[in-house]
Amino acid sequence: MSAPSQLPTPLLSLRGVHTHIGAYHILHGVDLQVPEGQVTMLLGRNGAGKTTTLRTIMGLWRASQGQLLFNGQSIEKVSTPEIAQRDIAYVPENMGIFADLTVAENLLLAARRARHLKALDAQRLEWLFGLFPALKKFWLYPAGKLSGGQKQMLAIARAMIEPRRLLLIDEPSKGLAPAMIRSMITALQALKATRTTVLLVEQNFMVAKALGDHVAVMDDGRVVHAGAMAELVADEALQQRLLGLSLAAHQ
Numbered sequence: 001m002s003a004p005s006q007l008p009t010p011l012l013s014l015r016g017v018h019t020h021i022g023a024y025h026i027l028h029g030v031d032l033q034v035p036e037g038q039v040t041m042l043l044g045r046n047g048a049g050k051t052t053t054l055r056t057i058m059g060l061w062r063a064s065q066g067q068l069l070f071n072g073q074s075i076e077k078v079s080t081p082e083i084a085q086r087d088i089a090y091v092p093e094n095m096g097i098f099a100d101l102t103v104a105e106n107l108l109l110a111a112r113r114a115r116h117l118k119a120l121d122a123q124r125l126e127w128l129f130g131l132f133p134a135l136k137k138f139w140l141y142p143a144g145k146l147s148g149g150q151k152q153m154l155a156i157a158r159a160m161i162e163p164r165r166l167l168l169i170d171e172p173s174k175g176l177a178p179a180m181i182r183s184m185i186t187a188l189q190a191l192k193a194t195r196t197t198v199l200l201v202e203q204n205f206m207v208a209k210a211l212g213d214h215v216a217v218m219d220d221g222r223v224v225h226a227g228a229m230a231e232l233v234a235d236e237a238l239q240q241r242l243l244g245l246s247l248a249a250h251q
């Protein structure tokens with residue numbers, strides 16, 4: 001394992017985390033630091049354990065061993081709703097939006113401090129409309145009618161409707177056309193500019209390069225490399241070794 005570079009104070013840290021799903025031992029001692037106010041990319045091949053790591057942080061799978069510290073407190077025994085209350089938002093790979101509800105209702109349900117649309121923070125909503133114009137256009141449409149990319153935008157906007165301490169986002173670029181991926185990167189860069197702490201799972205190295213301050217690479221249920229994103233971007237041999245990336249990943 002490569003030596004981690006000097007990191008600012010972590011908002012979230014995992015130490016020796018093991019997770020079992022039924023009879024399967026999926027995470028084999030994950031060590032991960034997520035520094036405050038920055039974007040940490042979680043990369044790795046299919047099946048490496050990235051989604052399981054996010055679900056373990058949220059308490060959707062229970063760590064069978066190890067320590068999860070958020071904001072200095074252990075969360076490994078805390079319930080999922082309580083973890084969400086502590087200000088961690090999770091955008092799962094399947095997006096978790098409500099297809100039969102309108103775009104507006106989806107956003108309202110994600111806002112813990114507003115019970116009706118008029119109570120939503122108007123300034124923040126305008127900011128989100130600027131980042132995701134489709135949300136304004138389809139405000140009163142059922143979310144199920146949106147395109148795949150628009151649904152992904154809605155899922156992320158739901159996590160951004162209120163300021164959060166930490167956002168966990170699972171593969172936001174998955175299945176999106178290149179133009180949509182560019183819009184997604186722009187929106188996530190605007191989020192990054194607010195100094196929100198983000199842990200972002202990606203398979204697309206272009207997205208990782210554009211957003212990451214730090215990177216952790218998983219393989220077989222462990223973090224096998226942690227460091228600055230810029231170091232990994234500059235080292236093609238390391239990319240090849242860790243991710244099997246070739247020059248094609250840079251185009």
Ligand SMILES: Nc1ncnc2c1ncn2[C@@H]1O[C@H](COP(=O)(O)OP(=O)(O)OP(=O)(O)O)[C@@H](O)[C@H]1O
Pocket residue numbers: 021024026044045046047048049050051052053
């Ligand atoms: N519900 C489950 N039951 C059994 N095994 C599972 C379950 N969910 C995930 N796994 C297994 O755990 C391992 C890690 O899966 P995980 O989804 O965390 O990987 P990942 O790195 O997010 O990959 P991907 O990019 O394909 O989503 C895989 O071998 C997967 O088959």
